[in-house]
Amino acid sequence: MLEVTQLTKTYGRGASAVQAVGNLTFRVAPGEFVCIVGQSGCGKTTLLKCLSGLIPPTSGTAVLQGQVIDRPPDKLALVFQEYSRSLLPWMTVRANVTLPLRSKGIDSARREDLAEEALTAVGLSGFFDRYPWQLSGGMQQRVAIARALAYQPEILLMDEPFASVDAQTRADLEDLVLRLRDEFDVTVLFVTHDIDEAIYLSDRVIVLTPPPTRVREVVDVNLPRPRDQIETKGLPAFTRLRAHVFELIKREPAGSAGDEVLSDQHAT
Amino acid sequence: MTTAVGAGPALGADDHGGQRVWWLPWLTVLGVLASLEALSRSGAIPQDHLPAVTTVLTALGAELRNPTFWLRVWETVQAWGLGLAVAVVAGIPLGLAIGSNRLAYRIVRVLIEFVRPIPPVAVLPLAVLLFGTGVEMKVYLVAFAAFFPLLFQALYGVQDVDPVARDTARAYGLGPAGCFVWVTVPSALPYVATGLRLSAAIALIVTIATEIVVGSSGLGYAINEVRYASDIALMYGIILVTGVLGLAIAIVFRQLERRLLHWHASQRQGMAA
Numbered sequence: 001m002l003e004v005t006q007l008t009k010t011y012g013r014g015a016s017a018v019q020a021v022g023n024l025t026f027r028v029a030p031g032e033f034v035c036i037v038g039q040s041g042c043g044k045t046t047l048l049k050c051l052s053g054l055i056p057p058t059s060g061t062a063v064l065q066g067q068v069i070d071r072p073p074d075k076l077a078l079v080f081q082e083y084s085r086s087l088l089p090w091m092t093v094r095a096n097v098t099l100p101l102r103s104k105g106i107d108s109a110r111r112e113d114l115a116e117e118a119l120t121a122v123g124l125s126g127f128f129d130r131y132p133w134q135l136s137g138g139m140q141q142r143v144a145i146a147r148a149l150a151y152q153p154e155i156l157l158m159d160e161p162f163a164s165v166d167a168q169t170r171a172d173l174e175d176l177v178l179r180l181r182d183e184f185d186v187t188v189l190f191v192t193h194d195i196d197e198a199i200y201l202s203d204r205v206i207v208l209t210p211p212p213t214r215v216r217e218v219v220d221v222n223l224p225r226p227r228d229q230i231e232t233k234g235l236p237a238f239t240r241l242r243a244h245v246f247e248l249i250k251r252e253p254a255g256s257a258g259d260e261v262l263s264d265q266h267a268t
Numbered sequence: 269m270t271t272a273v274g275a276g277p278a279l280g281a282d283d284h285g286g287q288r289v290w291w292l293p294w295l296t297v298l299g300v301l302a303s304l305e306a307l308s309r310s311g312a313i314p315q316d317h318l319p320a321v322t323t324v325l326t327a328l329g330a331e332l333r334n335p336t337f338w339l340r341v342w343e344t345v346q347a348w349g350l351g352l353a354v355a356v357v358a359g360i361p362l363g364l365a366i367g368s369n370r371l372a373y374r375i376v377r378v379l380i381e382f383v384r385p386i387p388p389v390a391v392l393p394l395a396v397l398l399f400g401t402g403v404e405m406k407v408y409l410v411a412f413a414a415f416f417p418l419l420f421q422a423l424y425g426v427q428d429v430d431p432v433a434r435d436t437a438r439a440y441g442l443g444p445a446g447c448f449v450w451v452t453v454p455s456a457l458p459y460v461a462t463g464l465r466l467s468a469a470i471a472l473i474v475t476i477a478t479e480i481v482v483g484s485s486g487l488g489y490a491i492n493e494v495r496y497a498s499d500i501a502l503m504y505g506i507i508l509v510t511g512v513l514g515l516a517i518a519i520v521f522r523q524l525e526r527r528l529l530h531w532h533a534s535q536r537q538g539m540a541a
């Protein structure tokens with residue numbers, strides 16, 4: 001589905017250069033829910049920008065369904081971290097969701113259908129003609145998710161989508177995303193710095209090192225589905241996984257040989 | 269004057285929230301007018317410098333029945349409108365174009381920074397030389413004056429597009445044209461609206477100044493006419509009309525801005541002040 005090989009990204013040149021992504025290799029299989037965890041500033045947003053074709057990687061490649069990503073692929077949708085800035089305030093909720101469909105050459109009646117279907121799926125059926133800024137943060141993020149789903153992607157990238165909503169809303173949105181990925185049959189690559197969230201959602205968790213960013217370890221999450229906020233998080237396996245990922249993130253970056261071996265083993 | 273000062277604290281209270289007392293500012297106006305009337309009638313200020321308010325209004329009332337007066341109003345409004353229209357048609361697209369192209373911006377920046385500070389009045393003799401003293405000359409000057417605020421506001425507006433909004437549009441497959449139409453132009457709109465409001469006000473100033481200085485027909489010319497006739501009361505009356513015209517223009521453009529930018533943070537829920 002998605003293959004990332006030796007991808008690096010350095011902003012700027014010379015003395016002021018910032019290496020945002022050290023060297024990443026991983027893959028995402030069709031239908032998988034993969035989370036990427038890493039501390040703030042380790043290049044997660046940069047990685048997603050490379051994957052969505054917004055910026056070119058400095059070296060390495062990202063391949064989506066056999067095609068090298070060198071421009072925004074139309075099989076991919078991105079939910080931004082800054083949802084309130086990503087929704088256009090001069091457009092209604094409906095117009096925000098239908099806008100991307102224009103570039104796909106979908107006729108206007110079909111655009112409306114897709115938008116209504118997606119907005120209804122995220123529980124916003126009564127809000128088509130509101131403006132994004134009239135909605136709460138959680139609702140705005142639902143609009144952003146609906147926009148992504150209406151675009152009919154095969155893979156959905158999400159950049160810390162729930163980092164700035166309250167705990168209850170966050171739990172609701174997590175469950176919403178799990179439900180929607182079944183309903184819309186979409187592969188998800190989800191970035192977060194929250195370990196619990198990563199384990200709760202995913203089939204696999206890719207743990208990143210602090211900069212220069214590499215894959216520290218890929219952790220398989222074999223928790224039963226459907227997941228449940230109370231039940232799943234109460235399982236001993238969940239607690240063990242959390243402790244393990246926590247330990248991986250806290251470990252000194254030192255760049256020891258052991259790290260290299262680990263990342264190579266789990267990279268593919 | 270005393271009334272105006274007396275109304276100060278009350279206005280302050282209005283600002284502090286509470287209920288808005290809409291008639292309060294009008295009370296101030298009424299108070300000032302009454303004071304002026306009293307000053308003039310009592311002889312504190314000579315009548316030939318400051319005619320009584322009632323005298324001015326009577327003179328103006330008579331003038332309102334004069335078709336020539338309305339012709340003058342029309343001539344001023346026409347030059348204002350045409351000049352502003354030319355400035356809009358030239359300034360906004362040019363500003364949008366230059367602003368969205370870094371190279372173009374660097375090439376013309378020095379040039380426009382050099383031309384911009386030229387006061388429109390300095391170009392007046394040139395305009396008379398080129399276009400005579402008729403409406404074309406006025407339109408030329410007004411367009412020159414109104415052009416720069418529009419150009420610069422459009423230019424800055426284009427450069428202030430939220431990078432997240434632009435990335436969103438690009439990630440969802442919108443090409444350069446799509447991004448321009450759906451993201452860049454709406455983002456620049458608040459800037460352009462401000463430019464429009466500024467330009468509209470400047471255009472009126474330039475129109476009337478030109479009419480006074482060059483003597484081309486319009487309200488400015490009418491002011492000069494009554495000066496030669498020593499009709500001081502009517503002169504005040506016509507000056508008042510230019511003020512009303514300016515106010516009307518300000519209100520119309522403010523309203524337009526509200527409509528157009530109802531989604532913008534500055535206009536939401538009538539928070540604008």
Ligand SMILES: Nc1ncnc2c1ncn2[C@@H]1O[C@H](COP(=O)(O)OP(=O)(O)O)[C@@H](O)[C@H]1O
Pocket residue numbers: 011012018019020038039040041042043044045046047
């Ligand atoms: N456009 C940019 N130009 C220069 N440096 C950048 C840019 N964007 C991000 N960075 C830097 O790259 C690093 C990674 O940033 P980012 O990808 O946003 O990390 P994360 O999303 O994991 O918090 C940070 O040090 C950040 O300052």
Ligand SMILES: [Mg+2]
Pocket residue numbers: 044045046081159160
């Ligand atoms: Mg980020």
